[in-house]
Structure formats: structure tokens, C-alpha cells
Amino acid sequence: MASVDFVNVKKSFGSHPVIKGVDVEIADGEFVILVGPSGCGKSTLLRMLAGLENISAGEIRIGDKVVNRLAPKERDIAMVFQNYALYPHMTVAENMAFSLKLKGASKAEIETRVKPAAEILGLTPLLDRYPRQLSGGQRQRVAMGRAIVRDPQVFLFDEPLSNLDAKLRVAMRAEIKELHQRLKTTTVYVTHDQIEAMTMADKIVVMHDGIVEQIGAPLELYDQPANLFVAGFIGSPAMNMIKGRLDPENASRFIALDGTVLPVGKPVEAAKGKDLIYGLRPESMRLDGSGIPITVVVIEPTGSETQMMAKLAGVDVACVFHERVAARPGDIINVAIDTRSTHLFDAESGRRL
Amino acid sequence: MSTTSSETRPSFLTSLFRNNNALGVMFMLPAAVFLVCFLTYPLGLGVWLGFTDTKIGRDGIFIGLENYEFLWGDSVFWLSVFNTVLYTFVASVLKFGLGLWLALILNENLPFKSFFRAIVLLPWVVPTVLSALAFWWIYDAQFSIVSWSLMQLGLIDHPINFLGDPVNARASVIAANVWRGIPFVAISLLAGLQTISPSLQEAASLDGATSWQRFRYVTLPMLTPIIAVVMTFSVLFTFTDFQLIYVLTKGGPVNATHLMATLSFQRGIPGGQLGEGAAIAVAMIPFLLASILFSFFGLQRRKWQQGGQD
Numbered sequence: 055m056a057s058v059d060f061v062n063v064k065k066s067f068g069s070h071p072v073i074k075g076v077d078v079e080i081a082d083g084e085f086v087i088l089v090g091p092s093g094c095g096k097s098t099l100l101r102m103l104a105g106l107e108n109i110s111a112g113e114i115r116i117g118d119k120v121v122n123r124l125a126p127k128e129r130d131i132a133m134v135f136q137n138y139a140l141y142p143h144m145t146v147a148e149n150m151a152f153s154l155k156l157k158g159a160s161k162a163e164i165e166t167r168v169k170p171a172a173e174i175l176g177l178t179p180l181l182d183r184y185p186r187q188l189s190g191g192q193r194q195r196v197a198m199g200r201a202i203v204r205d206p207q208v209f210l211f212d213e214p215l216s217n218l219d220a221k222l223r224v225a226m227r228a229e230i231k232e233l234h235q236r237l238k239t240t241t242v243y244v245t246h247d248q249i250e251a252m253t254m255a256d257k258i259v260v261m262h263d264g265i266v267e268q269i270g271a272p273l274e275l276y277d278q279p280a281n282l283f284v285a286g287f288i289g290s291p292a293m294n295m296i297k298g299r300l301d302p303e304n305a306s307r308f309i310a311l312d313g314t315v316l317p318v319g320k321p322v323e324a325a326k327g328k329d330l331i332y333g334l335r336p337e338s339m340r341l342d343g344s345g346i347p348i349t350v351v352v353i354e355p356t357g358s359e360t361q362m363m364a365k366l367a368g369v370d371v372a373c374v375f376h377e378r379v380a381a382r383p384g385d386i387i388n389v390a391i392d393t394r395s396t397h398l399f400d401a402e403s404g405r406r407l
Numbered sequence: 408m409s410t411t412s413s414e415t416r417p418s419f420l421t422s423l424f425r426n427n428n429a430l431g432v433m434f435m436l437p438a439a440v441f442l443v444c445f446l447t448y449p450l451g452l453g454v455w456l457g458f459t460d461t462k463i464g465r466d467g468i469f470i471g472l473e474n475y476e477f478l479w480g481d482s483v484f485w486l487s488v489f490n491t492v493l494y495t496f497v498a499s500v501l502k503f504g505l506g507l508w509l510a511l512i513l514n515e516n517l518p519f520k521s522f523f524r525a526i527v528l529l530p531w532v533v534p535t536v537l538s539a540l541a542f543w544w545i546y547d548a549q550f551s552i553v554s555w556s557l558m559q560l561g562l563i564d565h566p567i568n569f570l571g572d573p574v575n576a577r578a579s580v581i582a583a584n585v586w587r588g589i590p591f592v593a594i595s596l597l598a599g600l601q602t603i604s605p606s607l608q609e610a611a612s613l614d615g616a617t618s619w620q621r622f623r624y625v626t627l628p629m630l631t632p633i634i635a636v637v638m639t640f641s642v643l644f645t646f647t648d649f650q651l652i653y654v655l656t657k658g659g660p661v662n663a664t665h666l667m668a669t670l671s672f673q674r675g676i677p678g679g680q681l682g683e684g685a686a687i688a689v690a691m692i693p694f695l696l697a698s699i700l701f702s703f704f705g706l707q708r709r710k711w712q713q714g715g716q717d
Contacts, residue, residue: 106612135609139610
């Protein structure tokens with residue numbers, strides 16, 4: 055086990071920069087998730103850590119060793135690939151034992167390492183099968199088994215769940231998290247799915263366009279997004295963004311473009327007169343007869359909650375109510391806004407005020 | 408209401424067209440006729456000629472196995488069998504080794520990759536007779552560029568007798584055949600290499616494999632099905648080779664490079680003994696069948712390729 059440090063890491067493909075200076079510190083035993091939209095450089099960063107891509111500038115350290123120039127096999131890391139990358143001509147047992155076999159381990163030693171790993175992952179009855187004979191979830195487990203057997207310093211996961219169906223994904227999510235709690239090996243995990251990031255990570259690194267937008271614990275990112283990008287990326291349905299300005303007389307009143315007045319939790323006097331964006335979480339509204347009127351556009355009851363698309367201040371907003379709403383499209387309902395979870399962003403810089 | 412139409416009995420033709428088996432036969436008929444006319448008839452005629460004493464200008468009569476009995480005692484025929492097996496074996500091994508090596512190089516990220524891939528195909532694209540003529544000059548007893556270059560370098564003091572000496576002649580025709588056959592092997596294996604996901608190589612390198620181990624434990628086993636196909640075709644092409652030999656040596660010197668195909672032609676057409684020539688050609692069939700059987704077993708889906716979806 056080891057810590058991992060990225061120090062001002064940069065990467066360009068030709069003249070095209072994909073990683074524009076990334077600093078991340080990962081503590082020993084931490085489960086860190088790199089998350090961001092496709093093309094943000096998160097997978098490239100992981101591959102640089104694995105040694106599969108060159109580092110253009112900066113420094114990557116595993117433990118206190120700089121690994122910039124080390125070959126992948128010298129870095130003592132194990133990686134689970136998006137397509138699992140199982141060797142199709144080897145059985146499950148052979149796949150898991152491959153790294154040990156390369157090291158010249160004895161048959162007995164291989165057995166003592168593979169067996170417990172297979173046991174942990176429930177692969178024992180499948181050890182003699184070939185990858186083609188396994189389901190997606192089983193292959194996923196074999197890929198993890200191959201990593202566990204290595205007992206590496208760091209586990210790397212590159213979008214490991216994206217080829218699974220939704221139900222299996224939820225199950226595997228819990229399994230990976232449990233595995234990490236048991237093994238306590240430093241883990242770096244890449245995904246584009248913010249739900250995966252929120253549910254599994256100790257620490258999330260939100261990336262966008264080759265830079266780190268924000269680093270923090272899951273709820274920290276949810277409650278205090280640093281900027282518009284993080285605010286829009288974390289949370290599902292996404293945060294609603296309403297353009298407008300603060301009332302020049304009263305900083306606790308936000309006036310949207312169409313004149314609708316919205317309450318502000320934390321008035322910022324200095325922001326008066328600036329173009330602002332009002333961030334409103336879909337789940338921070340509740341039904342209240344004396345509240346702000348919104349027009350129902352689409353209503354989607356899911357049983358446990360009611361999702362709704364509605365018009366507020368002239369824009370479409372998503373709302374989530376934890377109660378049943380007996381409204382129909384076109385109806386006008388009144389909602390109160392919980393000002394503890396509203397945010398103001400500078401429209402120009404995107405920073406949260 | 409909808410049952411009224413089924414009251415009328417369908418005509419014979421309609422029912423024929425509704426019968427899947429009959430329809431299948433009808434669809435296959437044109438292809439079958441084509442195969443019979445252009446493949447089975449010449450093959451059957453060849454086999455039949457082998458059992459007759461047909462000469463050019465004279466219809467033969469059936470003489471049973473006499474042609475084969477004669478060939479059994481004919482040392483030139485046995486020499487040609489030996490030559491063919493040697494030629495096929497050595498050329499195939501060289502083509503496989505060099506072709507695989509070339510394919511591995513072309514699979515790397517080289518600058519001008521597609522240009523090099525196109526260049527590699529050239530020997531395969533040039534008509535055999537043309538390249539054989541070029542080799543004829545390269546191997547010329549007096550004007551050979553190889554001899555000339557080596558003499559200029561001071562390595563030898565008189566021209567090499569490429570095609571005049573039995574050992575040299577065999578080596579020379581094998582070299583020419585290898586030159587011509589490599590592109591097929593290299594490009595086919597390259598296609599095979601490209602089906603191997605790069606993430607397998609990456610996984611292996613993370614697992615601690617050196618580049619040799621990656622080749623030995625990942626690339627090679629995954630390539631074996633394609634190697635089996637490619638080498639079967641390569642062996643078949645080489646075993647039945649005719650053009651190259653006929654242009655370069657016509658089987659000489661002293662039959663040292665006579666292959667079964669060239670001997671069959673020599674005896675059958677210039678020699679006029681159509682029956683005997685056909686018998687030599689028919690004698691190739693067991694060898695060819697053996698290599699087809701080899702590929703049949705080599706090509707069988709391995710256990711790891713079976714079952715499940717991707």
C-alpha cells in the first residue's frame with residue numbers, strides 16, 4: 055500500500071494538450087474517484103499513473119518513489135480495464151495466476167494466492183472456465199481477482215462498470231466498495247458516472263477539460279460546489295441554473311430575468327449589480343400553498359418520489375418531491391425553496407459566491 | 408373468413424415453391440452446375456487420364472495402374488517428390504518466420520505505417536512471371552547483381568553459379584519463392600494481430616510481462632487460429648508452384664529443381680505423354696489432402712473460442 059501524488063502533471067498528444075497541470079494527493083488506503091465527462095482527461099491520467107502513457111511534464115509519485123520513467127511492470131500496480139482485458143485463451147485460474155507465473159512462483163504458491171482471492175469474489179466454481187463462458191459480471195470479478203492476486207501497492211479501475219447493466223452495476227458497486235474496505239489498498243477509480251463517484255469514493259476529483267475543477271468528499275462537492283461545472287455535474291437530476299441579478303435594495307432577493315423573485319440564503323452584498331446564476335437543487339423545493347408558483351410541464355411519479363419538469367421564472371426546472379403530487383401538466387402549483395441549499399454563481403467566472 | 412382462401416388446392420408449382428428443401432435445391436442448382444462444369448469435370452478428366460496411355464494426338468485406352476507402376480520405379484519422379492517436399496518445407500518455414508516478424512513490425516506504430524504496408528504487398532502484386540524474370544537476371548551466371556556486388560566488396564573473386572549448381576539452384580528458387588510468398592503471410596498475420604485488443608498487451612505489461620513474454624503468452628496463442636489458415640494456404644500455393652520454377656530453371660540442372668508440377672507438365676505437354684503427366688499430377692493429391700486435413704484439425708475452434716458472447 056502506498057500514497058500517490060500527482061504534481062503539476064501535464065500531457066499533450068502532439069500539440070494538443072489533454073492534461074493541463076493536475077495536482078492531486080492521494081493518501082495511503084484512500085479510495086479516490088476521478089470523475090468527469092468524456093474527453094476530460096481522467097482516463098489518460100489513470101493510464102499515466104499505470105505507465106501506459108508518457109508524462110509530458112510534472113511528476114507522479116507512488117509512495118515516495120517518482121515513477122515517471124518506470125515501466126508499468128516496475129510500478130507494482132494492478133489495473134482493471136473497461137473491457138476487462140481477460141486473456142481469452144486462459145482459464146479463470148490461469149488468468150488470475152498469470153502475473154505470479156511470470157514471476158516464476160511455484161505451483162503451490164500460486165494456489166495459495168489464487169484460492170483465497172477466488173473465494174473472496176465467489177469465483178471458486180468458475181476457476182476452470184474460459185472468459186467466453188462467463189457473464190459480464192463474472193468477467194468483471196475475474197478482472198478484479200487478477201488484480202487482488204497481485205497484492206499491489208495501488209489498484210486502478212478504468213470505468214469498470216460501464217459494460218454492465220444497471221442492476222448489476224449497483225451490485226458490483228457495493229462489492230467493490232466492500233472489497234476496498236476489506237483490503238484497504240489505495241484505489242484510483244475512473245468513471246463518468248457521478249452516482250458511482252458519490253456512492254463509492256472517499257474523495258472525488260472532478261475533472262473537466264484537462265484540469266481539476268474540485269477535489270473533496272462526496273457530500274462536500276454536493277453541498278459546496280466550487281463552480282458552475284461541479285454544481286451541474288454532481289447531483290441527479292442536475293442542479294437548475296437560473297440567470298438574473300440580486301435586488302439592488304435587498305441582497306436576499308434574487309430577481310430572475312423575467313422578474314420572478316427567488317429567496318437567497320446567504321446574501322452577498324458585493325455581488326449586487328453583477329450578472330449572476332442562481333443554483334437550485336431539484337430536491338430543495340417542497341410543496342407550499344403560499345410559495346412561488348410553478349407550471350407543471352411533465353410529471354413522473356416513481357413511487358418513492360415524484361420527479362417533475364416545470365416552468366419557473368421562464369426556464370425549465372427539474373424538481374424532485376418526496377411526496378406524491380396530484381398535479382397534471384399545465385397545472386400551477388406553489389413551492390417553497392429551502393434556501394440552505396441554494397447557491398449563487400458569478401455568471402462570468404462561474405465561481406460560487 | 409380468412410380460412411376461405413385455403414379451400415382451393417394449391418397447384419404443384421406453388422407447393423414446390425413453399426417447400427423449403429425444394430427451394431434450397433433450386434437455389435443451389437446454378438452453383439452446382441457451375442462447380443460440376445468447371446471444377447469436377449477437369450479434375451475427373453485428369454484422374455481418368457492418369458489411368459490411360461493417352462498421348463498427344465492419340466486417344467488412350469484404360470491401362471489401370473500401369474502409369475503409377477512406372478512412376479514407382481522412376482528415380483526422376485522420386486527426385487521431384489523430394490524436391491517438392493523440401494521446397495515446400497523450407498520455403499514455408501522461412502515465409503512463416505519472416506512473415507510473422509514483418510507483421511509484428513508493421514503492427515507497431517511506425518511513421519508512414521500505411522505506406523510500408525502497401526510496399527510490403529508489392530511482391531505479391533507483381534505477376535509471377537515478371538518477378539521470375541527479374542530473378543532470372545539477378546541469378547544470371549555472368550551478369551548477376553548479387554555476384555557483382557559481392558565481387559565489388561571483395562568477398563568473392565568469381566561470379567556465383569546460382570542456377571547451374573544443384574544446391575545453389577535449389578536455394579535460389581526457394582529464396583525467390585519466399586520473396587514472393589512473404590507478403591501474403593505478413594499481411595494476413597497483420598490482420599490477425601490487429602484483432603488482438605491492445606488492452607490485453609497493456610494488461611500483460613502491468614502483470615509484469617517482458618515484451619518476449621507478451622508475445623509468447625498473449626500474442627502467439629491468440630494468433631494460432633489465423634496462423635493455421637494462413638500456413639495451410641501458403642503450403643498449398645508452394646506445393647503446387649509452377650511458374651517460378653519454369654521460368655527460372657525449367658527443372659534443371661539435372662532435375663535438381665524439378666517439382667511435381669513442373670515434371671507433370673514436362674512429361675505431359677512437351678513430352679506428349681498426357682497419361683503419365685496426369686498420373687504425376689494425381690500423385691500430388693495425397694500430399695495436398697494431408698495438408699488440408701492438417702488445417703482442418705488446426706482450424707477447429709479451440710476450447711477457449713467456444714461458447715458465450717463477447
